[in-house]
Amino acid sequence: MVTIGDVAKAAGVSRSTVSYALSGKRKISDEVREKIEEVIRSLNFTPNAGARALATSQTHVIGLLARFLNDEFAPAMLQYILGVTDRARELGYDTLMVTEEDGLGALTRISRSRMVDGFVLLNVAENDTRLDTLRAAPQPGALVGLPSDTDGLDVFDLDFEAAGQLMVDRLFELGHREMILVSQPEHVVARGGAYVWRLANAARNRAADRGAVVHTYFGASQQPAIGEDLNRMLDTHPGATGLLVNNEAAAAALPSVLQHRGLRAPDDISVIGRFSDDFARTFSLPFSAVDSAAAELGRRAVEQLVLHIETNVTEHIVELIPPAIVDRGSIAEPRRRP
Amino acid sequence: MVTIGDVAKAAGVSRSTVSYALSGKRKISDEVREKIEEVIRSLNFTPNAGARALATSQTHVIGLLARFLNDEFAPAMLQYILGVTDRARELGYDTLMVTEEDGLGALTRISRSRMVDGFVLLNVAENDTRLDTLRAAPQPGALVGLPSDTDGLDVFDLDFEAAGQLMVDRLFELGHREMILVSQPEHVVARGGAYVWRLANAARNRAADRGAVVHTYFGASQQPAIGEDLNRMLDTHPGATGLLVNNEAAAAALPSVLQHRGLRAPDDISVIGRFSDDFARTFSLPFSAVDSAAAELGRRAVEQLVLHIETNVTEHIVELIPPAIVDRGSIAEPRRRP
DNA sequence: CTGAAAGCGCTTACAG
DNA sequence: CTGAAAGCGCTTACAG
Secondary structure, eight states, rough: OOOOOHHHHHHOOOHHHHHHHHHHHOOOOOHHHHHHHHHHHHHHOOOOOHHHHHHHHHOOOOEEOOOOTTTTTHHHHHHHHHOOOHHHTTTTEEEEOOOOOOOHHHHHHHHTOOEEEOEEEEEETTTTHHHHHHSSSOOOOEESSSSOOOSSSSSEOOOHHHHHHHHHHHHHTTTTOOOEEOOOOOHHTTTTTTHHHHHHHHHHHHHHHHHHHEEEEEEOOSSTTHHHHHHHHHOOOOOOOOEEEHHHHHHHHHHHHHHTTOOTTTTTTTEEEOOOHHHHTTTTTTOOEEEEHHHHHHHHHHHHHHHHHHHHOOOEEEEEOOOOOOOSOOOSOOOOOO | OHHHHHHHHHHOOOOHHHHHHHHHSSSHHHHHHHHHHHHHHHHTTOOOOOOOOHSSSSSOEEEEEEEOOOOEEEEHHHHHEEEEEHHHHHHTOOOEEOOSSSSHHHHHHHHHTOOEEEEEEOSTTOOOOOHHHHHSSSEEEEESSOOOOOOSSSEEEOHHHHHHHHHHHHHHHHTTTTTEEEEEHHHHHHHTTHHHHHHHHHHHHHHHHHEEEEEEEOOOTTHHHHHHHHHHHHHHHOOEEEEEEHHHHHHHHHHHHHHHHTTTTTOOOEEEEEEEEHHHTTTOEEEEEEEOOHHHHHHHHHHHHHHHHHHHHOOOOOOEEEEEEESSSSSSOOOOOO
């Protein structure tokens, strides 16, 4: 393998000069620098990452801890991941992706062995067991998902409270007074998916404040259960004119459920979901929705993480991205009763 | 940070003894070994990965090059990725996930800087521009996807030819004589997705051999285009009794298309797809299908890669996994014409 | 503007 | 059975 020594020899300079030419950390005469650059090109030299990491204590790798809970909707995870890997690369970092069950063990192992400069945690739960370890680690950490204790960490999430309010407001203003909210399954909440009840409570409270009602339900995260759930909800509340869907599987199942019942959105029922634009596109969901902002959250987490890695800022931030509705034409004034 | 020197000092031995105790590469007296282990635990020592990599030229990291073409069906990619990361971890490797557009540049950069011990390439095209670079790299490589030239690389893929034959055979034996095959979009083929025509040609030829006919079509990979495509095909071939679906978006769109037309599988039409079990479960697709074996392919690629990394086998293999049908009750004898 | 040398934290022949 | 020392390929004070 070609080393910095080979380059130095071929260019007729010392290894330190090559190193400085590479880093730009001191002035090198044009003549020498050009010679070095030429040699680097002709020898195809790239510095050894391990050696560099050893010398600088910087790996230029970030650790991405992703949890794939088999009852959550895997496709949605991909957008967060791509947000992270793409932005990391733009900032000069590669991404070590960790998917093991034992996230805590992985975090400990990777942190102690100094394989990465920092961590991004996806799918963070209300009381995430990984957080204490992360706080005690020498590397900084950024989260996607809002835990109860955000101390010492940068946190990014969609503002689910505002999302719940926005969904209700939008329908309320069109005239809807009775709505159904389908949330993620109860076990997602039980496991610490606090965003589920953040959105649900906000929606219910906002409706109550304005003199409307939102019937809130947990729904299965897979077919056919979720389809049956939806039918049951619609049967139970024949007067409901609006459907809020905070559950990707439910959103994906909804077109056929509506079709089966002979309902059309927005003519017969207004539908507003909460999912990513990419998700909507892939499954052709004809429903207006609050965008999950998955890629953006991943990108923001990386940016803030890199800021902590590369500078000595000590403040941490909690950033809740304001919800935005992507209009796909599925909400309108409630149908006039005949 | 705690180093091997700290451990040695606390245990009252030399650094080499600690190193050998860690690696087991030479006999250490029980007494000394136990003392060392105790110190390691109490100091929370984990060897520095960069230093180890520098000394051994082994990173215990594999590079995973994944391409996310925005017109391909992203959710399906996840299964391959998890197969790779999970199996890698079981074998003692972490995974550097690379998603940049410029896969060739990434491969070059990561290979030269010695960040990984080997590469797994996903989504390999017929004439993949990354392969020559991979062959010239000092690290071994394993592919998921069959290129035209497999020289010097380990290759894993579903046997799409056998899959096409199997799909036709299964329907033929039930009595179907006219079938429609919906493939991935033409531009996937144009880009080198050879598996599309491997399956299509095999299906068509097998049908011809047996005196049946398969109408083959490319279909869009997104809604609503794919829904219209499906309707057009069904309109064009009213006599077709079997539908073969080698296109995930089409499979996902099919339930509502069938419902719209008042068709049921298998009563009115037999349907057999090619997608992953996980995909079927997530979207509740009630169609029998040849399993993509995504996770298995990812796992096999890693296993073979690690074999090359850790031993000096020089033979390379091309492994085409035989297709297997997962029965979901969507195929039966063709309906008797009234 | 440039070079010689120390040091990052490991592993592994070499020596006993 | 164990230790002293060289070396992996970089970076960066130190010196000129």
